[in-house]
Amino acid sequence: MVAPHSSDSPPSILTFAKDLPNICSLAGLLCAVLAIYYAVLGIFPAAMIGLIWTVFFDWTDGIIARHLKGRSDKQGEFGVQLDSLIDIVSFGICPAIVLLSYGHFSLWFLPGAFIIVATGVLRLSYFNVFGLVEESTYMGLALDNNIIVLTGVFLFAGLVGQSVFTVVLYILLMALAAFNVAPVKTPKFAGRWYYALMLYTLVLTAIYGWQLVQM
Numbered sequence: 021m022v023a024p025h026s027s028d029s030p031p032s033i034l035t036f037a038k039d040l041p042n043i044c045s046l047a048g049l050l051c052a053v054l055a056i057y058y059a060v061l062g063i064f065p066a067a068m069i070g071l072i073w074t075v076f077f078d079w080t081d082g083i084i085a086r087h088l089k090g091r092s093d094k095q096g097e098f099g100v101q102l103d104s105l106i107d108i109v110s111f112g113i114c115p116a117i118v119l120l121s122y123g124h125f126s127l128w129f130l131p132g133a134f135i136i137v138a139t140g141v142l143r144l145s146y147f148n149v150f151g152l153v154e155e156s157t158y159m160g161l162a163l164d165n166n167i168i169v170l171t172g173v174f175l176f177a178g179l180v181g182q183s184v185f186t187v188v189l190y191i192l193l194m195a196l197a198a199f200n201v202a203p204v205k206t207p208k209f210a211g212r213w214y215y216a217l218m219l220y221t222l223v224l225t226a227i228y229g230w231q232l233v234q235m
Contacts, residue, residue: 036099039099041084044077048081052071053070055074055110059117060121071167072224074111075217083214104148107144116132119189156208157205160201161196165196
């Protein structure tokens with residue numbers, strides 16, 4: 021027999037997909053998937069565009085959630101979990117695949133890719149348990165900062181030889197991974213920093229878009 025419907029039964033999964041902050045989070049996930057796709061193809065300007073927009077949507081969903089009225093506690097809890105899982109893809113798997121692809125998927129780059137994903141998972145797990153150490157302070161470097169740095173540094177990829185930039189990229193991502201789990205306090209960027217990120221995103225999109233046109 022089919023159990024009778026209860027008013028206390030949980031809502032369907034897809035009902036949460038209609039929540040505006042979650043829509044924004046999923047838009048960031050789409051950008052991450054596109055970044056992975058273009059990184060695998062070796063079209064790195066397009067991958068960088070996807071990556072920086074993942075950060076923009078990651079910041080935006082939180083702002084929408086804080087200002088949107090009428091959200092239930094369950095919607096908020098679901099949004100937190102969704103955001104964390106998307107962060108693993110956007111800020112862990114994406115840069116790992118960028119490193120692997122830029123290194124032509126050489127076995128030597130596999131340990132670096134693992135370190136990027138592992139430190140990302142460790143950091144997100146730590147944050148999910150302990151949260152901010154102070155009102156606006158993280159323990160370790162937030163993962164979105166890795167992408168902000170990576171997309172900026174990649175502008176110089178064409179100014180040096182590929183072999184040189186490969187080494188620079190490897191060292192940079194390993195250093196960022198170390199800071200992600202380091203016992204150091206870093207500030208949480210918010211407020212006016214959001215508008216700085218918006219400008220940064222638009223500028224990088226224009227530059228990398230121009231590079232795509234030139235390819």
